[in-house]
Amino acid sequence: xAGVMQNPRHLVRRRGQEARLRxxxxxxxxxxxxxxxxxxxxxxxxxxxxxxxxxxxxGMPKERFSAEFPKEGPSIxxxxxxxxxxxxxxxxxxxxxxxEIAEAFFGQGTRLTVV
Amino acid sequence: xxxxxQHPSTLSVQEGDSAVIKCTYSDSASNYFPxxxxxxxxxxxxxxxxxSNVGEKKDQRIAVTLNKTAKHFSLHITETQPEDSAVYFxxxxxxxxxxxFGTGTSLTVIP
Numbered sequence: 016x017a018g019v020m021q022n023p024r025h026l027v028r029r030r031g032q033e034a035r036l037r038x039x040x041x042x043x044x045x046x047x048x049x050x051x052x053x054x055x056x057x058x059x060x061x062x063x064x065x066x067x068x069x070x071x072x073x074g075m076p077k078e079r080f081s082a083e084f085p086k087e088g089p090s091i092x093x094x095x096x097x098x099x100x101x102x103x104x105x106x107x108x109x110x111x112x113x114x115e116i117a118e119a120f121f122g123q124g125t126r127l128t129v130v
Numbered sequence: 131x132x133x134x135x136q137h138p139s140t141l142s143v144q145e146g147d148s149a150v151i152k153c154t155y156s157d158s159a160s161n162y163f164p165x166x167x168x169x170x171x172x173x174x175x176x177x178x179x180x181x182s183n184v185g186e187k188k189d190q191r192i193a194v195t196l197n198k199t200a201k202h203f204s205l206h207i208t209e210t211q212p213e214d215s216a217v218y219f220x221x222x223x224x225x226x227x228x229x230x231f232g233t234g235t236s237l238t239v240i241p
Contacts, residue, residue, distance in 0.1 A: 046227060057233040058174065058219060071228055073131075106173065110227065118164065119229055121173040 017041075019109050020089075021122035028097050028129050036092040036125045040109030047090040048119060049075075049082060052104045061105075064090060065112070097129045132157040134222050136232025143210050144240050151235045153220035154202045160230075162223040163196060163203045168234075169216045177218075178205070210239045 020039040028034050040047055045066045050058040060074040064084040075082065079097075084090040094101055106124045110117035133156040143149050155163075161182040166174035180187045180194045180203065187194050191210075196203040207214055220232040 048229060050231075055236075058231045060230070063228055070226070108229070117162075117223070117227055118176060118179065119223075120176065121166075123173050 019120050019122035021125050026127045031096050034094040034097050036105050037089040038107035039089040044109035045112045046110045047084050048108045049092050050106045099129050102129045132224050132230040134230045134232045136220050140236045142238045149207045151205045153232050155222040160222040160224045164221050165205050166219045167216045212239050212241050215239045
């Protein structure tokens with residue numbers, strides 16, 4: 016079991032470009048959570064998805080940010096027209112479906128730098 | 131929704147001493163409380179967890195306690211070592227499988 020895989024590990028984008036961050040959950044996991052972490056700060060919840068459904072996107076900015084988790088393939092966090100303030104580490108975590116209590120495991124994160 | 135508060139934000143202890151980190155939560159329906167350790171530049175890693183039907187759980191030098199009535203839970207690290215230095219996050223999971231994290235505690239173990 017390869018664990019939660021995120022790519023790329025590092026991403027540099029110029030202001031105004033688009034950033035696409037990918038997260039492949041652990042085998043058998045169909046719940047995905049995305050978090051943003053600024054340097055020396057905590058994990059800020061962005062969005063919680065299950066396969067083909069957004070369950071809770073209350074932490075995601077209304078503009079420029081979107082997330083999806085298609086039936087096939089990884090979950091994608093998309094940031095359009097990036098600005099310097101988007102620079103952060105973005106972590107995803109995954110958990111198993113169908114359990115009352117589900118442990119969540121994190122990927123290595125994608126460090127986005129906007130120049 | 132759930133609100134998780136974590137204290138202290140920074141903690142320094144001498145090697146060999148104990149460290150205690152405390153968290154409170156607001157949603158009495160939350161039923162699972164994991165703790166994560168994040169070393170610099172790395173992913174948060176699950177180190178111990180406790181479920182709402184248990185009051186205490188121990189794994190070697192790490193223990194977690196839960197007081198459901200008071201809605202607080204704590205992480206205890208005994209005989210601290212320099213490699214325990216990291217940021218520790220508590221979390222609470224509600225019945226909707228959503229996780230809410232505390233703001234983190236930066237632990238420094240001084241050799």
